[in-house]
Amino acid sequence: MANMIVASSKTVIPSTSTPTSTGAGKPKLHLNLPNLSLPKLPNLTKPQILSLSSSTLKSLVAISATSLTLAPPSLAEEFEKAALFDFNLTLPIIAAEFLFLMFALDKIYYTPLGNFMDQRDAEIKEKLASVKDTSAEVKQLEEQAAAVMRAARAEISAALNQMKKETTVEVEQKLAEGRKKIEAELQEALAKLEKQKEDTIKALDSQIAALSEDIVKKVLPL
């Protein structure tokens, strides 16, 4: 290959430089060419056209297209080591392989996965559409929710009131009980006090009689 690239570039260079170079340059070119020591120089005109074809006019492209079909066999025979444009049975085999790959991938990849994706798309769209239609339902549900909330609030307030009443009654009852108990205890205590008072007065009375006798005895000497 290295040979071929070098060779083609060498032949290209003179051909492009001939219009600009002076007459003195031409003999030099011919002197240089033998130095290249390329055995198959005449055959190189074909690759030269090929390498030029990409950058030249369409007419040249057409020529190369026709020469493409003719050139490779000779190239393959003479350049066994460097055959870039070597057309052979590989071409139809690759084409067949490509077709096989196309059908196989279609069977295991494009069609199944494509269908799957389309189905999923359709499902999602359906669901979206059904969701859009439910705004009325949502309103109804909201109203229901509000009603439920109101009922719950009323129930709770009623329950609260009742509970308050019950607790106040209970508290009052307990208060009354407590008062009664305290009053009874007070009464009892007062009664006890009265009794003690009477007792002490009785005791004092008896002591007074004794004391007065003592005082009389002491005052009236015998």
Add this chain to the structure above:
Amino acid sequence: MNVLSCSINTLKGLYDISGVEVGQHLYWQIGGFQVHAQVLITSWVVIAILLGSATIAVRNPQTIPTDGQNFFEYVLEFIRDVSKTQIGEEYGPWVPFIGTMFLFIFVSNWSGALLPWKIIQLPHGELAAPTNDINTTVALALLTSVAYFYAGLTKKGLGYFGKYIQPTPILLPINILEDFTKPLSLSFRLFGNILADELVVVVLVSLVPSVVPIPVMFLGLFTSGIQALIFATLAAAYIGESMEGHH
């Protein structure tokens, strides 16, 4: 001239040093015909990679896609998008063709850059991207030509050939020429890009073995992807062009 021959000599020396093997093939003989064995081997690997990964990823599709399925769905959407943009509403039947074109070229190109083919020694030539060989690119380009002729003929019947004299009959030669330039440009564009990319990497690696070739390698990956996309897009565009009505 001296400078030129000098530079050519140094160039030749560089090629000798780098030991680039381009245009060398491992030949197999099949029924009296020769084939490029290295191209066939790498293409089988590429096909195996494609079929294997697709089978594993799509085997059991989930409504909420997992990693592999997600990736393949993304690729399929991308292919459908390319086909739809170029062909129009009737893109459906052409998705397999465009998609396989894109995937085969893309995986081939990247396999040339990413898979360590060089580990496997061949008696002659070396393994590289299948798109590195003119046979592959021409095969794909010719299939594209057949595809757009088929598309046009099935859509419009023999009226398809009316497009050759469409704006004016004067353009007939150019319109006919287009049928030759289309596959030619398709095949040579892909072939040249991939071959040049691999060559540049190989030569650079042989000259400077470290760091320097890395940006070129990344550029090569980028180019490979772009070339696959260009090939698929142009194939779709040609098919779409031959199917659309000419006003």
